[in-house]
Amino acid sequence: MTTSPSVIVFDVNETLSDMSPMAGRFTDVGAPAHLAKQWFASLLRDGFALTAVGASRPFAEIGADALRTVLQGIDLDRDLDEAVDHVLAGFGSLPVHPDVPDGIRALRDEGRRLVTLTNGSTAVSERLLTSAGVRDRFEALLSVEDAGIWKPARGAYEYAARTCGTEPADMLLVAVHPWDIDGAARAGLRTAWIDRAGTPYPQAFTPPTIRATGLTDLVPQLA
Protein backbone atom coordinates (compact mmCIF):
# COMPACT_ATOMS: atom_id res chain seq x y z
CA MET A 1 0.00 0.00 0.00
CA THR A 2 1.32 3.44 -0.88
CA THR A 3 0.05 5.21 2.24
CA SER A 4 -0.95 3.43 5.39
CA PRO A 5 -4.50 3.91 6.69
CA SER A 6 -4.84 5.87 9.92
CA VAL A 7 -8.08 4.26 11.10
CA ILE A 8 -8.47 0.49 11.34
CA VAL A 9 -12.06 -0.77 11.47
CA PHE A 10 -12.58 -4.26 12.85
CA ASP A 11 -15.53 -6.49 12.22
CA VAL A 12 -16.40 -8.25 15.51
CA ASN A 13 -18.27 -11.59 15.18
CA GLU A 14 -15.81 -14.31 14.07
CA THR A 15 -13.19 -11.70 13.17
CA LEU A 16 -12.33 -10.86 16.80
CA SER A 17 -14.53 -13.38 18.64
CA ASP A 18 -14.14 -17.13 18.43
CA MET A 19 -17.69 -18.31 17.78
CA SER A 20 -16.96 -22.03 18.08
CA PRO A 21 -18.42 -22.20 21.65
CA MET A 22 -21.83 -21.39 20.13
CA ALA A 23 -22.01 -25.05 19.04
CA GLY A 24 -22.08 -26.01 22.72
CA ARG A 25 -25.10 -23.76 23.26
CA PHE A 26 -26.98 -25.91 20.75
CA THR A 27 -26.03 -29.20 22.43
CA ASP A 28 -26.95 -27.61 25.80
CA VAL A 29 -30.58 -27.38 24.64
CA GLY A 30 -30.63 -30.82 22.99
CA ALA A 31 -29.97 -29.75 19.41
CA PRO A 32 -27.14 -30.93 17.10
CA ALA A 33 -23.92 -28.89 17.37
CA HIS A 34 -23.69 -28.51 13.59
CA LEU A 35 -26.80 -26.30 13.59
CA ALA A 36 -24.69 -23.42 14.93
CA LYS A 37 -23.15 -22.76 11.52
CA GLN A 38 -26.42 -23.21 9.64
CA TRP A 39 -28.07 -20.79 12.03
CA PHE A 40 -25.38 -18.10 11.71
CA ALA A 41 -25.47 -18.33 7.89
CA SER A 42 -29.29 -18.07 8.04
CA LEU A 43 -29.09 -15.06 10.36
CA LEU A 44 -26.83 -13.21 7.94
CA ARG A 45 -28.90 -14.36 4.94
CA ASP A 46 -32.03 -12.83 6.45
CA GLY A 47 -30.27 -9.68 7.63
CA PHE A 48 -28.82 -9.15 4.16
CA ALA A 49 -32.21 -9.78 2.52
CA LEU A 50 -33.51 -6.82 4.53
CA THR A 51 -30.38 -4.82 3.69
CA ALA A 52 -31.07 -5.49 -0.01
CA VAL A 53 -34.48 -3.79 0.29
CA GLY A 54 -33.10 -0.90 2.34
CA ALA A 55 -34.56 -2.15 5.62
CA SER A 56 -32.87 -2.97 8.92
CA ARG A 57 -33.77 -4.84 12.11
CA PRO A 58 -31.65 -5.52 15.22
CA PHE A 59 -29.18 -8.40 14.96
CA ALA A 60 -30.64 -10.13 18.03
CA GLU A 61 -34.15 -10.03 16.56
CA ILE A 62 -33.01 -11.57 13.26
CA GLY A 63 -30.95 -14.06 15.25
CA ALA A 64 -33.95 -15.14 17.33
CA ASP A 65 -36.15 -15.42 14.23
CA ALA A 66 -33.57 -17.56 12.41
CA LEU A 67 -33.08 -19.70 15.50
CA ARG A 68 -36.78 -20.52 15.77
CA THR A 69 -36.73 -21.67 12.15
CA VAL A 70 -33.52 -23.71 12.50
CA LEU A 71 -34.76 -25.38 15.71
CA GLN A 72 -38.15 -26.22 14.17
CA GLY A 73 -38.91 -29.93 14.53
CA ILE A 74 -35.99 -30.60 16.90
CA ASP A 75 -36.80 -32.42 20.15
CA LEU A 76 -35.40 -29.82 22.56
CA ASP A 77 -34.89 -30.46 26.27
CA ARG A 78 -36.69 -27.23 27.23
CA ASP A 79 -39.25 -24.72 26.06
CA LEU A 80 -38.44 -23.13 22.65
CA ASP A 81 -38.32 -19.60 24.11
CA GLU A 82 -35.87 -20.71 26.78
CA ALA A 83 -33.74 -22.50 24.20
CA VAL A 84 -33.62 -19.37 22.01
CA ASP A 85 -32.64 -17.24 25.02
CA HIS A 86 -29.94 -19.72 26.02
CA VAL A 87 -28.34 -19.83 22.57
CA LEU A 88 -28.45 -16.05 22.06
CA ALA A 89 -26.93 -15.49 25.52
CA GLY A 90 -23.87 -17.32 24.21
CA PHE A 91 -22.82 -14.15 22.38
CA GLY A 92 -22.17 -12.58 25.76
CA SER A 93 -19.41 -14.95 26.83
CA LEU A 94 -17.36 -15.68 23.71
CA PRO A 95 -13.55 -15.49 23.88
CA VAL A 96 -11.40 -13.62 21.38
CA HIS A 97 -9.10 -15.55 19.04
CA PRO A 98 -5.58 -16.12 20.50
CA ASP A 99 -3.95 -13.68 18.02
CA VAL A 100 -6.28 -10.80 18.93
CA PRO A 101 -4.83 -9.25 22.13
CA ASP A 102 -1.23 -9.05 20.86
CA GLY A 103 -2.33 -7.88 17.42
CA ILE A 104 -4.54 -5.12 18.82
CA ARG A 105 -1.80 -3.89 21.20
CA ALA A 106 0.79 -3.84 18.41
CA LEU A 107 -1.44 -1.88 16.05
CA ARG A 108 -2.30 0.63 18.75
CA ASP A 109 1.37 0.95 19.76
CA GLU A 110 2.04 2.03 16.17
CA GLY A 111 -0.27 4.96 16.79
CA ARG A 112 -3.18 3.77 14.67
CA ARG A 113 -6.74 4.64 15.58
CA LEU A 114 -8.74 1.48 16.23
CA VAL A 115 -12.54 1.12 16.07
CA THR A 116 -15.02 -1.72 15.65
CA LEU A 117 -18.01 -1.83 13.30
CA THR A 118 -20.42 -4.69 13.92
CA ASN A 119 -23.79 -5.77 12.54
CA GLY A 120 -24.49 -6.82 16.13
CA SER A 121 -24.86 -4.75 19.27
CA THR A 122 -22.12 -2.61 20.82
CA ALA A 123 -22.86 -4.30 24.17
CA VAL A 124 -21.50 -7.59 22.81
CA SER A 125 -18.34 -5.85 21.50
CA GLU A 126 -17.94 -4.08 24.83
CA ARG A 127 -18.03 -7.31 26.87
CA LEU A 128 -15.82 -9.20 24.42
CA LEU A 129 -13.02 -6.62 24.35
CA THR A 130 -13.21 -5.83 28.05
CA SER A 131 -12.81 -9.48 29.00
CA ALA A 132 -9.88 -9.75 26.58
CA GLY A 133 -8.22 -6.77 28.27
CA VAL A 134 -7.99 -4.60 25.15
CA ARG A 135 -11.12 -2.42 25.36
CA ASP A 136 -8.99 0.67 26.17
CA ARG A 137 -7.12 0.35 22.87
CA PHE A 138 -10.27 1.19 20.89
CA GLU A 139 -11.42 4.76 20.55
CA ALA A 140 -14.98 3.74 19.65
CA LEU A 141 -17.15 0.64 19.34
CA LEU A 142 -19.62 1.22 16.51
CA SER A 143 -22.73 -0.67 15.46
CA VAL A 144 -24.75 -0.51 12.26
CA GLU A 145 -27.74 0.02 14.56
CA ASP A 146 -26.71 3.69 14.50
CA ALA A 147 -26.12 3.66 10.74
CA GLY A 148 -29.66 2.50 9.96
CA ILE A 149 -28.37 -0.14 7.54
CA TRP A 150 -26.28 -3.30 7.90
CA LYS A 151 -22.95 -4.01 6.31
CA PRO A 152 -22.23 -4.71 3.44
CA ALA A 153 -24.36 -1.71 2.33
CA ARG A 154 -22.21 1.34 1.56
CA GLY A 155 -24.03 3.45 4.14
CA ALA A 156 -22.72 1.36 7.03
CA TYR A 157 -19.07 2.02 6.15
CA GLU A 158 -19.78 5.66 5.41
CA TYR A 159 -21.35 5.96 8.86
CA ALA A 160 -18.09 4.67 10.39
CA ALA A 161 -15.98 7.12 8.36
CA ARG A 162 -18.25 10.03 9.31
CA THR A 163 -18.17 9.08 12.98
CA CYS A 164 -14.37 8.89 12.92
CA GLY A 165 -14.15 12.23 11.09
CA THR A 166 -12.22 10.70 8.22
CA GLU A 167 -12.63 9.47 4.65
CA PRO A 168 -13.28 5.84 3.60
CA ALA A 169 -9.96 5.92 1.69
CA ASP A 170 -8.10 6.52 4.97
CA MET A 171 -9.66 3.46 6.62
CA LEU A 172 -8.79 -0.23 6.58
CA LEU A 173 -11.58 -2.77 7.18
CA VAL A 174 -10.38 -5.96 8.87
CA ALA A 175 -12.70 -8.97 8.59
CA VAL A 176 -12.88 -12.73 8.14
CA HIS A 177 -16.01 -12.47 5.97
CA PRO A 178 -15.56 -12.01 2.21
CA TRP A 179 -18.95 -10.21 1.98
CA ASP A 180 -17.62 -7.59 4.42
CA ILE A 181 -14.35 -7.20 2.48
CA ASP A 182 -16.35 -6.80 -0.73
CA GLY A 183 -18.76 -4.22 0.71
CA ALA A 184 -15.97 -2.18 2.29
CA ALA A 185 -13.94 -2.21 -0.93
CA ARG A 186 -16.96 -1.00 -2.91
CA ALA A 187 -17.38 1.82 -0.33
CA GLY A 188 -13.78 2.92 -0.93
CA LEU A 189 -11.99 1.40 2.09
CA ARG A 190 -8.85 -0.65 1.91
CA THR A 191 -9.34 -4.16 3.24
CA ALA A 192 -7.56 -6.93 5.12
CA TRP A 193 -8.97 -10.42 4.97
CA ILE A 194 -8.15 -12.53 8.02
CA ASP A 195 -8.09 -16.19 7.02
CA ARG A 196 -7.23 -18.35 10.01
CA ALA A 197 -8.34 -21.60 8.36
CA GLY A 198 -6.87 -21.58 4.84
CA THR A 199 -10.23 -21.06 3.14
CA PRO A 200 -10.46 -20.23 -0.58
CA TYR A 201 -11.52 -16.62 -1.23
CA PRO A 202 -14.80 -16.57 -3.23
CA GLN A 203 -14.40 -15.45 -6.85
CA ALA A 204 -17.62 -13.42 -6.80
CA PHE A 205 -16.37 -10.95 -4.19
CA THR A 206 -13.86 -8.11 -4.57
CA PRO A 207 -10.46 -9.44 -3.42
CA PRO A 208 -8.88 -7.95 -0.28
CA THR A 209 -5.98 -5.49 -0.35
CA ILE A 210 -4.13 -7.63 2.22
CA ARG A 211 -4.43 -11.26 3.32
CA ALA A 212 -3.31 -12.31 6.79
CA THR A 213 -3.56 -15.46 8.89
CA GLY A 214 -4.36 -13.48 12.05
CA LEU A 215 -3.97 -10.01 13.57
CA THR A 216 -0.35 -10.54 14.55
CA ASP A 217 0.37 -11.51 10.93
CA LEU A 218 -1.37 -8.31 9.78
CA VAL A 219 0.89 -5.95 11.76
CA PRO A 220 4.10 -6.34 9.69
CA GLN A 221 2.09 -6.13 6.44
CA LEU A 222 0.91 -2.64 7.41
CA ALA A 223 4.30 -1.28 8.42
Added chain:
Amino acid sequence: MTTSPSVIVFDVNETLSDMSPMAGRFTDVGAPAHLAKQWFASLLRDGFALTAVGASRPFAEIGADALRTVLQGIDLDRDLDEAVDHVLAGFGSLPVHPDVPDGIRALRDEGRRLVTLTNGSTAVSERLLTSAGVRDRFEALLSVEDAGIWKPARGAYEYAARTCGTEPADMLLVAVHPWDIDGAARAGLRTAWIDRAGTPYPQAFTPPTIRATGLTDLVPQLA
Protein backbone atom coordinates in the same frame (compact mmCIF):
# COMPACT_ATOMS: atom_id res chain seq x y z
CA MET B 1 -58.50 -10.53 -1.11
CA THR B 2 -60.79 -8.07 -2.88
CA THR B 3 -59.68 -8.85 -6.43
CA SER B 4 -57.84 -11.99 -7.43
CA PRO B 5 -54.42 -11.62 -9.09
CA SER B 6 -54.25 -12.62 -12.77
CA VAL B 7 -50.57 -13.59 -12.80
CA ILE B 8 -49.10 -16.04 -10.30
CA VAL B 9 -45.32 -15.93 -9.93
CA PHE B 10 -43.68 -18.98 -8.41
CA ASP B 11 -40.32 -19.11 -6.75
CA VAL B 12 -38.60 -22.37 -7.82
CA ASN B 13 -35.91 -23.72 -5.42
CA GLU B 14 -37.63 -25.32 -2.40
CA THR B 15 -40.99 -23.76 -3.34
CA LEU B 16 -41.58 -26.09 -6.30
CA SER B 17 -38.55 -28.39 -6.01
CA ASP B 18 -37.90 -30.73 -3.11
CA MET B 19 -34.27 -30.01 -2.26
CA SER B 20 -33.88 -32.79 0.31
CA PRO B 21 -32.00 -35.06 -2.18
CA MET B 22 -29.17 -32.49 -2.15
CA ALA B 23 -28.11 -33.96 1.21
CA GLY B 24 -27.32 -37.22 -0.62
CA ARG B 25 -25.02 -35.34 -2.98
CA PHE B 26 -22.91 -34.36 0.05
CA THR B 27 -22.71 -37.94 1.38
CA ASP B 28 -21.84 -39.09 -2.17
CA VAL B 29 -18.61 -37.08 -2.01
CA GLY B 30 -17.77 -38.06 1.59
CA ALA B 31 -19.17 -34.95 3.35
CA PRO B 32 -21.81 -34.86 6.13
CA ALA B 33 -25.42 -34.65 4.87
CA HIS B 34 -26.21 -31.76 7.20
CA LEU B 35 -23.87 -29.49 5.23
CA ALA B 36 -26.52 -29.22 2.50
CA LYS B 37 -28.59 -26.77 4.53
CA GLN B 38 -25.59 -24.78 5.75
CA TRP B 39 -24.40 -24.52 2.16
CA PHE B 40 -27.76 -23.34 0.78
CA ALA B 41 -28.08 -20.71 3.53
CA SER B 42 -24.49 -19.58 2.77
CA LEU B 43 -25.22 -19.41 -0.96
CA LEU B 44 -28.20 -17.11 -0.36
CA ARG B 45 -26.28 -15.09 2.25
CA ASP B 46 -23.54 -14.35 -0.26
CA GLY B 47 -25.96 -13.69 -3.12
CA PHE B 48 -27.92 -11.26 -0.96
CA ALA B 49 -24.72 -9.53 0.19
CA LEU B 50 -24.05 -8.73 -3.48
CA THR B 51 -27.70 -7.73 -3.96
CA ALA B 52 -27.32 -5.30 -1.04
CA VAL B 53 -24.52 -3.49 -2.89
CA GLY B 54 -26.39 -3.51 -6.21
CA ALA B 55 -24.25 -6.27 -7.73
CA SER B 56 -25.20 -9.65 -9.17
CA ARG B 57 -23.44 -12.86 -10.11
CA PRO B 58 -24.86 -16.13 -11.48
CA PHE B 59 -26.45 -18.46 -8.92
CA ALA B 60 -24.20 -21.38 -9.95
CA GLU B 61 -21.07 -19.26 -9.45
CA ILE B 62 -22.13 -18.18 -5.96
CA GLY B 63 -23.14 -21.78 -5.25
CA ALA B 64 -19.72 -23.12 -6.27
CA ASP B 65 -17.93 -20.44 -4.21
CA ALA B 66 -20.01 -21.20 -1.11
CA LEU B 67 -19.52 -24.93 -1.60
CA ARG B 68 -15.72 -24.61 -1.67
CA THR B 69 -15.88 -22.74 1.63
CA VAL B 70 -18.33 -25.17 3.27
CA LEU B 71 -16.29 -28.21 2.13
CA GLN B 72 -13.03 -26.67 3.37
CA GLY B 73 -11.21 -29.06 5.71
CA ILE B 74 -13.52 -32.03 4.93
CA ASP B 75 -11.83 -35.28 3.94
CA LEU B 76 -13.57 -35.77 0.57
CA ASP B 77 -13.41 -39.01 -1.42
CA ARG B 78 -12.49 -37.14 -4.62
CA ASP B 79 -10.92 -33.97 -5.97
CA LEU B 80 -12.56 -30.74 -4.68
CA ASP B 81 -13.48 -29.58 -8.21
CA GLU B 82 -15.16 -32.90 -8.93
CA ALA B 83 -17.01 -32.77 -5.60
CA VAL B 84 -18.28 -29.25 -6.37
CA ASP B 85 -19.45 -30.34 -9.81
CA HIS B 86 -21.19 -33.40 -8.38
CA VAL B 87 -23.10 -31.43 -5.75
CA LEU B 88 -24.14 -28.65 -8.15
CA ALA B 89 -25.30 -31.20 -10.71
CA GLY B 90 -27.87 -32.28 -8.12
CA PHE B 91 -29.99 -29.25 -9.03
CA GLY B 92 -30.63 -30.88 -12.39
CA SER B 93 -32.47 -33.93 -11.07
CA LEU B 94 -34.59 -32.71 -8.15
CA PRO B 95 -38.24 -33.77 -7.95
CA VAL B 96 -41.14 -31.39 -7.32
CA HIS B 97 -43.08 -31.58 -4.04
CA PRO B 98 -46.08 -33.97 -4.20
CA ASP B 99 -48.60 -31.09 -4.06
CA VAL B 100 -47.09 -29.27 -7.06
CA PRO B 101 -48.52 -31.02 -10.17
CA ASP B 102 -52.15 -30.97 -9.00
CA GLY B 103 -51.84 -27.45 -7.64
CA ILE B 104 -50.35 -26.09 -10.86
CA ARG B 105 -53.00 -27.78 -13.02
CA ALA B 106 -55.84 -26.49 -10.84
CA LEU B 107 -54.54 -22.91 -10.91
CA ARG B 108 -54.11 -23.03 -14.70
CA ASP B 109 -57.57 -24.59 -15.15
CA GLU B 110 -58.97 -21.51 -13.40
CA GLY B 111 -57.50 -19.43 -16.22
CA ARG B 112 -54.66 -17.85 -14.29
CA ARG B 113 -51.39 -16.95 -15.98
CA LEU B 114 -48.52 -18.87 -14.38
CA VAL B 115 -44.83 -17.91 -14.49
CA THR B 116 -41.73 -18.71 -12.45
CA LEU B 117 -39.13 -16.25 -11.14
CA THR B 118 -35.95 -17.83 -9.79
CA ASN B 119 -32.62 -16.57 -8.51
CA GLY B 120 -31.22 -19.65 -10.27
CA SER B 121 -31.06 -20.49 -13.96
CA THR B 122 -34.07 -21.02 -16.23
CA ALA B 123 -32.47 -24.29 -17.37
CA VAL B 124 -33.03 -25.78 -13.89
CA SER B 125 -36.67 -24.60 -13.87
CA GLU B 126 -37.17 -26.02 -17.37
CA ARG B 127 -35.90 -29.49 -16.43
CA LEU B 128 -37.78 -29.54 -13.13
CA LEU B 129 -41.19 -28.66 -14.58
CA THR B 130 -40.76 -30.76 -17.71
CA SER B 131 -39.99 -33.87 -15.68
CA ALA B 132 -43.01 -33.11 -13.45
CA GLY B 133 -45.22 -32.93 -16.57
CA VAL B 134 -46.43 -29.36 -15.96
CA ARG B 135 -44.06 -27.27 -18.07
CA ASP B 136 -46.83 -26.48 -20.58
CA ARG B 137 -48.94 -24.82 -17.87
CA PHE B 138 -46.40 -21.99 -17.53
CA GLU B 139 -46.36 -19.15 -20.03
CA ALA B 140 -42.80 -18.16 -19.11
CA LEU B 141 -39.89 -19.28 -16.93
CA LEU B 142 -38.06 -16.17 -15.73
CA SER B 143 -34.70 -15.75 -14.03
CA VAL B 144 -33.22 -12.78 -12.23
CA GLU B 145 -30.23 -13.26 -14.56
CA ASP B 146 -32.24 -11.18 -17.04
CA ALA B 147 -33.26 -8.65 -14.37
CA GLY B 148 -29.65 -7.84 -13.43
CA ILE B 149 -30.46 -8.11 -9.73
CA TRP B 150 -31.52 -10.97 -7.43
CA LYS B 151 -34.68 -11.20 -5.41
CA PRO B 152 -35.52 -9.78 -2.87
CA ALA B 153 -34.49 -6.48 -4.54
CA ARG B 154 -37.48 -4.60 -5.96
CA GLY B 155 -36.01 -4.60 -9.46
CA ALA B 156 -36.31 -8.38 -9.75
CA TYR B 157 -40.08 -8.36 -9.17
CA GLU B 158 -40.53 -5.31 -11.39
CA TYR B 159 -38.70 -7.17 -14.15
CA ALA B 160 -41.23 -10.00 -13.86
CA ALA B 161 -44.18 -7.58 -13.98
CA ARG B 162 -42.73 -5.80 -17.01
CA THR B 163 -42.09 -9.07 -18.83
CA CYS B 164 -45.65 -10.20 -18.16
CA GLY B 165 -47.03 -6.84 -19.31
CA THR B 166 -48.78 -6.27 -16.01
CA GLU B 167 -48.49 -4.36 -12.72
CA PRO B 168 -46.98 -5.72 -9.49
CA ALA B 169 -50.40 -5.24 -7.82
CA ASP B 170 -51.93 -7.73 -10.25
CA MET B 171 -49.40 -10.42 -9.36
CA LEU B 172 -49.19 -12.98 -6.56
CA LEU B 173 -45.75 -14.24 -5.50
CA VAL B 174 -45.80 -17.80 -4.18
CA ALA B 175 -42.76 -18.86 -2.11
CA VAL B 176 -41.59 -20.87 0.88
CA HIS B 177 -38.97 -18.26 1.79
CA PRO B 178 -39.98 -15.38 4.06
CA TRP B 179 -37.29 -13.13 2.50
CA ASP B 180 -38.98 -13.60 -0.89
CA ILE B 181 -42.44 -12.88 0.55
CA ASP B 182 -41.05 -9.75 2.21
CA GLY B 183 -39.30 -8.47 -0.93
CA ALA B 184 -42.34 -9.10 -3.13
CA ALA B 185 -44.66 -7.36 -0.65
CA ARG B 186 -42.37 -4.33 -0.57
CA ALA B 187 -42.43 -4.28 -4.40
CA GLY B 188 -46.25 -4.17 -4.34
CA LEU B 189 -47.15 -7.79 -5.09
CA ARG B 190 -49.57 -9.85 -3.09
CA THR B 191 -47.97 -12.90 -1.53
CA ALA B 192 -48.67 -16.50 -0.59
CA TRP B 193 -46.35 -18.22 1.86
CA ILE B 194 -46.16 -21.98 1.39
CA ASP B 195 -45.32 -23.59 4.72
CA ARG B 196 -45.18 -27.36 4.35
CA ALA B 197 -43.41 -27.93 7.70
CA GLY B 198 -45.25 -25.79 10.26
CA THR B 199 -42.40 -23.28 10.61
CA PRO B 200 -42.88 -20.01 12.52
CA TYR B 201 -42.96 -16.95 10.23
CA PRO B 202 -40.09 -14.56 11.14
CA GLN B 203 -41.25 -11.36 12.84
CA ALA B 204 -38.73 -9.19 10.97
CA PHE B 205 -40.30 -9.86 7.55
CA THR B 206 -43.53 -8.49 6.08
CA PRO B 207 -46.24 -11.13 6.68
CA PRO B 208 -47.78 -12.89 3.66
CA THR B 209 -51.24 -12.10 2.28
CA ILE B 210 -52.11 -15.82 2.30
CA ARG B 211 -50.67 -18.83 4.14
CA ALA B 212 -51.00 -22.31 2.67
CA THR B 213 -49.61 -25.76 3.49
CA GLY B 214 -49.02 -26.54 -0.19
CA LEU B 215 -50.17 -25.55 -3.68
CA THR B 216 -53.35 -27.61 -3.51
CA ASP B 217 -54.21 -25.81 -0.26
CA LEU B 218 -53.59 -22.48 -2.00
CA VAL B 219 -56.17 -23.05 -4.76
CA PRO B 220 -59.36 -22.70 -2.67
CA GLN B 221 -57.93 -19.65 -0.88
CA LEU B 222 -57.66 -17.81 -4.19
CA ALA B 223 -61.15 -18.62 -5.45
